[in-house]
Amino acid sequence: MGKTKHQGPVRLPKSPDPKHWVSWVPFGIGKVKPKHIRDTAKVVWENKDSLPYATRILTQGVCDGCALGVGGLKDQTLTGPHVCTTRLNVLRLNTMPAIKKEILFQDIDDLRKMDSSELRNLGRIPYPLSREPGDKKFKRISWDEALDRAAKKIKSIDPRQLAFFLTARGITNESYYAAGKVARFLGTNNIDNASRICHSPSKTALKRSLGIGASSCSYMDWIGTDVLIFWGSVAANNQPVSTKYMYAAKRKGTKIIVINPYYEPSMDKYWIPSVPESALFGTKLADDVYQVNIGGDIAFMNGIMKHWFEMEKKQPGSAIDRDFINSHTRGFTELKKHVADQDWSVLEKSSGITKERMYEFAKLLARSKSGVFVWSMGLTQHRFGTDNISQVANLAMLRGFIGREKCGVMPIRGHSGVQGSGEMGADPFVLPGGEFDNENRKRIEEIWKFKIPDWQGDIIGVSLENALLPDDHERKLKVLYTSGGNFLETMPDPGFVKQCLENTDVRIHQDIILNTSTLLDAKEQVIVLPAMTRYEQPGGGTSTSTERMVYFSPEIKGPRIEEARAEWEIYIELAKRVKPHKAELVDYNSAEEIREEIAKANPNYEGIQHLKKKGDVFQWGGAWLCEGGICPTEDGRGILLPISLPEVRKPEGHFYLTTRRGKQFNSMIYGKQDPNNNADRFDVLIHRADAKELGIAEGEAIVVYNRYGVFHGRAKYDRTRRGNIAVYWPEGNVLMEKKVYERYAGMPEYNTAVIVEKAETYHAHKDTKYVERRVEELETEIS
Ligand code: SF4
Secondary structure, eight states: OOOSOOOOOBOOOSSOOGGGOSOSSGGGTTSOOOOHHHHHHHHHHHTGGGHHHHHHHHHHSBOSSOTTOOBTTBOSSBSSOOOOHHHHHHHHHHHOOBOOHHHHTSOHHHHTTSOHHHHHHHOBOOSOEEEOTTOSSOEEOOHHHHHHHHHHHHHHSOGGGEEEEEOOSSOOHHHHHHHHHHHHHTTOOOEEEGGGGTTHHHHHHHHHHHSOSSOSSOGGGGTTOSEEEEESOOHHHHSTTHHHHHHHHHHTTOEEEEEOSBOOHHHHEEOOTTSHHHHHHOEEOOSEEEOOOTTOHHHHHHHHHHHHHHHHHHSTTSSSOHHHHHHHEEOHHHHHHHHHTSOHHHHHHHHOOOHHHHHHHHHHHHHOSOEEEEEOHHHHSSTTHHHHHHHHHHHHHHTTOSSSTTOEEEEOOSSTTHHHHHHTTOBTTEETTEESSHHHHHHHHHHHTSOOOOSOOOOHHHHHHHTTSOTTOTTOOOEEEEESOOHHHHSSOHHHHHHHHHTSSEEEEEESSOOTTTTSOOSSEEEEEEBOOTTTSTTOEEEEOTTOEEEEEOOOOSOOOTTOBOHHHHHHHHHHHHSGGGGGGGOOSSHHHHHHHHHHHSGGGTTGGGOOSTTOEEETTOSOTTGGGOOSSTTSOEEOOOOOOOOOOOOTTOEEEEEEOOSEETTEEOOSBOTTTOOBTTEEEEOHHHHHHTTOOTTOEEEEEOSSOEEEEEEEEOOBOTTEEEEETTGGGGGSOTTOBOTTTOOBOOOEEEEEEEHHHHHHHHTTTHHHHHHHHHHHHHO
């Protein structure tokens, strides 16, 4: 943990600098770019029935959008207002009234005709509901009835047959903590959170390489660092205000490098609405873009290191920070040998980057005295996500970019709750304040005063699969309790996920809105519990940003949903009904009491108990983790790990496919058109030359398929790396193989090999079993 404290926000320069402008044409007229003014006007219109409340949420609450983190309109990096259209789009979730009775109680099949966006727009869930198989409609039930039914079922099963999941939609640390504690109190370690499908490999890798589980630095370190690298991250789209920090960095001379299979337009140029010169003339963000193959990052990073070792041979000290390596790491010799043994031609083929281009980047990093690596799902959502991130840690350590100003490694998070969820223990591998190991378990047992089950809990993907086990299996999933989340849209192979969800005896959906998963049957019943938003919860709540700032969000005066309850309170009420004789062990009278306990259970969160009013915030761990190079590992050293090239199966004639995000907040879609490239959600981004080789014209209907599924879309010529294509997520999940998890962190695989064909050809031959034959061939080629 670092001793140095964050210095607080700094000002942007007042005078403009035309050298960063995109063009002299004002407002990017004629260019494809987000329409911030139009989008803001649309949000004002949507919230017209509750503008004062919406304004209070924006000015007093902590953003429930991404995890960049902001309290009211102020952040800890730059002075000046902080708001973006992602936050504005999500706002309506907090201000909309309850679903109208006649809509809520209509035939379930009519509700099922709606997609998740339409369901979201119906309004909030007003009171507890239930539905049994054969029921054509939801029934209203009382809270007592709902909780008693859930408790009765939980009492009747083996605790291993119970699983909890919490999404990251605005959920507070207090709710994650209560859920983590209640799950263990009820005897199960099957509790997981949304980071399983976004950054779980980041945490696992940073832990094994550096002993830390979070960003080692702050956004402030972007500003003025020599080189700022975005690796598999489209921060401009997913954390929009980060562009303001990028602007500040550029004004201080920072070089921005983007590494991605797709040449992301928003990371190239952006019109930042809150910076007048940028709003007018745009800002060129990326100084260089490396279009790596999907899954080729490890090879690229090995290539950079190989260049460094060769540079060192010619001129010692020219590439590697020897002092840092000698004083603060181990494993150097093994890593060096491993990298030296790699063949250039293999590295070039796997990465898609030439040796010369690798040298350019290696040289840039070698000449930089400081650097920050930022990454996202482009690195994590692979079968080898943990290895990808350990490679980033290798690069950072070899250059000594750890534990000091303007340096660090940062997994940038897309959901406001996701950083805190694991830190609060809503994770099968974690308890508050540490791992799920004997030592930490005993420590937490002393605080909680009850025994924690000692078996390893399952990740959510495995819990879902367990619903298909035989009835008498000890791990057969019988009760799934999910706070938010829509697995039908977030997990690979939606058809399989549906089967799993419908095979649970009882599903409990604690949520603010309906989604497509809520409407599925369960074998006995579905119970729906109406939750409060973070702004409604008595005593307020806290959430932790990517840079480890713990922000307090107060309860905000405004309209309330009839019977919605604070999320943490629902868990507690349920636990008390399952084990009434031990109720006092999980009893809290207020959110403040939970915060008091969090401070004891997770020592990093000492200080959370003092957060009481709007604007209260602290950063756990100080400005830099591993400050001075001292890592919280056994011997205080970071571990350099030799990472082998992964096996990326792309048979001849196939494309490798990845997913991208458009106008959406995680799986919630807010617009059919991607504001950054004008693509439709069913457009397939493909390199012009690749498409032409297949005789596919721009805009032509195509079919993308493999042995797992079929995706119908339209070709959109775009700047993808040749041989690589991209489709939108979650629509592209139909092409992903089920049950494939990252080895160390349990992340599902979200990349795959596919065949691309003109729809015309595909359909013409479908009748003659052409597709079946092709799929069989594909199976042979892949296996
Ligand atoms: S960038 Fe993220 S934290 Fe900031 S306002 Fe937008 S959604 Fe909220």
